[in-house]
Amino acid sequence: MSNPKRVAIIGAGMAGLTLARVLSSHASVRIFEKSKAVGGRMATRRIGGVSFDHGAQYFTLRDPRFRSLLDGAIADGAADRWNADIVSLPATPADGPATASAPRQSEARYVGAPSMKALPAWMAKDCDIAFNVEIASITGTPRNWILKTETGDIGPFDWVIATAPAPQSARLLPSTFGHRDAVQKTAMNACFTLMVTLRAGADTPFAAARLDDPVLSWISRNDRKPGRGEPPCLVVNASPHWSDAHIEAPLDGVKAEMIDALRRYVPLDAGEAAGAVIKRWRYANVARSAGRPFLLDPERHLACCGDWCIAGRVEAAFQSASQLADALVPMLRKPAE
Template identity: 55%
Template structure:
């Protein structure tokens, strides 16, 4: 299941250039098929004209994995706290303390970066004014292909806003499966509700459009994203404080899109190259 970003588009020349190798290596591929609007059932092409919708292949994280190749990256290492002073920062990760680091760059969602960044970071105001929306994602394995006429659908419904047939994406297993996203408003309004209640309400909403058997409903799983969409971006491509030697970037600086996350990080990288001396 691709339970996070569903696809991405390329509008910026820098993003396009950065993806040339990934495209040639088929790490990303266009997602083709029909895009429906429900409940009216109108159909349009998912990709074509100015809008090609790309997906990672064979899964959405393929692109990030390709970009990370050869880099020293630790995963499953949540940073719990930052301590130290400018030029000598330490990270608390479980019972480990890592550092000292000259600079720290945080790329977590704005509310999580705000909690971690020390008080001396001068851009706490910009972090605080950023607003992100939640999103609930429902994942369903279908025992039989419902032979839907679309690969994905935008839904005009108070509860759910998006349905995609994940197996319609390139290089995915053939077994039919659906990914359903709740709307940003409904997700925010029900953020702290028990997940079982959320799951049941989303299944009821889905059945207004697609028949789901009791066994499919029983096995459906739910994921809560606390920070999924960007409601109000920071309005600056990145936040950099060269006195404390702390910086932050992410999609929330610009817009809630994969391309925006790339552009924020790329712009911050350019700025850091001007001020940080990297040992030869």
């Protein structure tokens, strides 16, 4: 590449990594990530030696390009099929535990292996990523964009692409960005996630369950996903509606209410309940998407992509970034005017 264009990507989740892997053959690409690791909402946390996928629970493979990426990851042991039956549990009757309905036949589900974050880590192998760099704003002019951080300016860049969740991207992008309205009309739901280590030998009558419950929407046995294993442990999500309504509530109270609700489905002893850890995702899922696969402003050399352009799914984040890359590659190849 003679005189490659300089491209800054904000965010090292599925969208940012997908973009970087394609664009790096056509430009000089650097990702800026505010946290200390890749993956974004494809997240795994270790608590007392136990691993919890506390963000995305699984993903689907409908897009041929995503399938081709996953074939490579599966061959390298960074992803695997999750063959669990997911049952549906009705709202619990007051006088006893809920009974599961038979699992529905549904499409194949996949996970990172041995943890969800293994897939983004595998994708990041050849990417140039600056960690612990939170971008506060984008200033300057097209072909001379500067990223502002607490510790100084970074740049200039010919292009800047934001892949942060919509409300965070809206705060970063300059007011001149041609698609600000589309970013601002997008809405995202919160999610509280509870991580519970069960005592050795504890059993649950399901590997994963969707709940019709006023507080909770999902329980999964994280240890039963491929490559995980003992001790038994649960990842429990609060429903989008309940999470939004409690987003500013003190975490201790939220945790106590989620544990009370969980006990309607899974018996917990005092030690298991006391050891539970809660995570607040302010922007977890997509309530209203941008309705377009990506937002590109070719005049100003700015763009954004991510799950929120299409739908709140890992595969949608991949599709959004892949389709933006298709549109950007010819522009990056053009010599500077």
